[in-house]
Every structure is written in structure tokens, then in C-alpha cells.
Amino acid sequence: MTEASEKKSGPQVGETVVHAVPGDTPVDLEAAFRDSQVQEVLDKLDRELVGLKPVKTRIREIASLLLVDRLRRQLGLTTETPTLHMSFTGNPGTGKTTVALRMAEILHRLGYVRQGHLVAVTRDDLVGQYIGHTAPKTKEVLKRAMGGVLFIDEAYYLYRPENERDYGQEAIEILLQIMENNRDDLVVILAGYKDKMDRFFLSNPGMRSRIAHHLDFPDYSGEELMAIASLMLAQIQYRFSPEAEKAFGDYIRRRMVMPHFANARSIRNALDRARLRQANRLFAHARDRLTKNDLMNLEPEDIVASRVFSDGVPDEQEPGAGAK
């Protein structure tokens, strides 16, 4: 190990280093957990994100590891900074970016990173067009991300084997070095489709070996998508009328099997369009006698006016879906 295996630098919240503590000294894991206020973030994660059970479990495991690590350090036991670089794989709209944001917050609360911000980038932010441009670009991004999480979306595009003089390789090499040497102050999350990521790791074993956690984000089921829709509406104080809820269930079943379906993202887009139709409906028919309920309720006609019902196609090419 390099210097990364040394003790973390800088003061840790609530840390008191006690040397030569007897082995039967009691330590309060519960109190450490409370102090970290991580439960809050974990609860929020449970409340605000539907499904994703394996992902949530892994996040809890990582939180436990970091807490135990902190207690060990308080008692003067050797602690080797755990590697926390991760890969998040899954189809569009399965929650990768959202979970990465929460992860940054958790890592910050547990004192693993100083700031807990997330810097989200793609190949174009790291790789230059001309010789000599890539290193400064990559280093600038790393500087911004230091103390937080660097989220590289569609990370596999950094590697273009078909192009012999591709500058992506240069960015990868700089990343590898920083991921090893600065792993106590920067967590890198590589995100993208699973099959492409697997291929990327096969050609870049150095990268693979630095990733400690591979989290897979499965597609949501119809029921989960419905729950996500209700949650999204509740957050903005809208709701389905009972009939509209049925219509939206039908919408989901049809939309799921069409091209460019992007899981929760498609649901959000569909709800935005339903709100637009609701507004038009209210404006056209009931301007002078509206109630609070009218303003909150989505009705079946706000749903079934979609082209998904009339033409059997998505309403529009949804950004972020397909095309990749």
C-alpha cells in the first residue's frame, strides 16, 4: 500500500485518539451511529427511493464499515483507509445519479470525505481534443471533485480501443493514480450500462481492481414504477383520482415495452405532460369554479390523451434515453 494506508489526515469529528487502550474497553457503536446522523440519510433513502433493495443494503453495509473503522481509530487500532470507489451499472433512469448524490452525503457524514459534494462528468469533461489538453482538463476536474465524489457517467467511453491515439487513455491513467493515492479524500463512481462497463473492466484491469463496490441497478417493475409515480406526485402535492390511477397503470404497462423507455425518468416525464394537460383542461373548462381538489387531481383524460394510447408510440423522444 502507498501513503493511502496511513491514518486519515485532518481532524475527524468526535475523534480522540487514545493509545494503549485495554482490550475490554467498552465502545459505543450506537452512540457513534447517532452522532454521525447517518440514520437520517438512510431513512430518507428508504422513504424517497422506491425498491432498490440490494443497493440500499450495500449502502448500509458501507456505513457500518466506516463507523467501525472510526471507532477502531478512536481506540488507536490500525485502520487502513478502505477503498470506496464504486461502479453503478444499470439502464437509464434507474436511480444511479440520485443514489450517488446520497452516497456523497453519507460519506461526508461519516467523515470519509471532507465536503460531500458530487461532481458529475462525462468523457468530454475529462478528455481534450488535442495533444496536451487532456492532462490539465482531467486534473482540473479532479481538483474540483477532491473532498467529495467524482461521478463519471458512461465511464467506458474513456476507453476507445479502435482509436490508436485516443487521449482517453491519458485520462484513465491520471484517474488510476489519483484513485490509489487520494482514496482517503476522493471517491470515484463509474456509471453506465452493465454490459459496456463489464467490457471496459475486461480491457482495463487496473480500473477494475480499484473498484471496491459494484452496485447493479435493476429495471423497475410495473408496481415499482406506479409507486414511484405516486411518490413523485405527492412530493409536488398532486395526486391521481382513482380512475386516473388505473389509467396510469395502463400507461405504464404500454410504455414499458416501447422503445427508449427510461424507467423512473420516463415516469417523471409522463407526469410532467399529464400536469400540462391538466392545466389546459382546467383552463378550458372550469376557470371560474375551481377547487383545491381540482388543482391537485389528475384525471383519466390527462393520461389517456397520450400518444402511447392513440398511436402506440411514446409522446416524444425522451432525452437521456436511447441514443447511447
Ligand SMILES: Nc1ncnc2c1ncn2[C@@H]1O[C@H](COP(=O)(O)OP(=O)(O)OP(=O)(O)O)[C@@H](O)[C@H]1O
Ligand atoms: N427508486 C426511485 N424512487 C423514486 N424516484 C426515483 C427512483 N429512481 C429514480 N428516481 C427518479 O427518477 C429520475 C431519474 O433518476 P436518475 O437520474 O438517478 O437515474 P439514472 O440512473 O442516473 O439515469 P441516467 O442513466 O439516464 O442518467 C430522477 O428524477 C429520480 O429522482
Ligand SMILES: [Mg+2]
Ligand atoms: Mg444519471
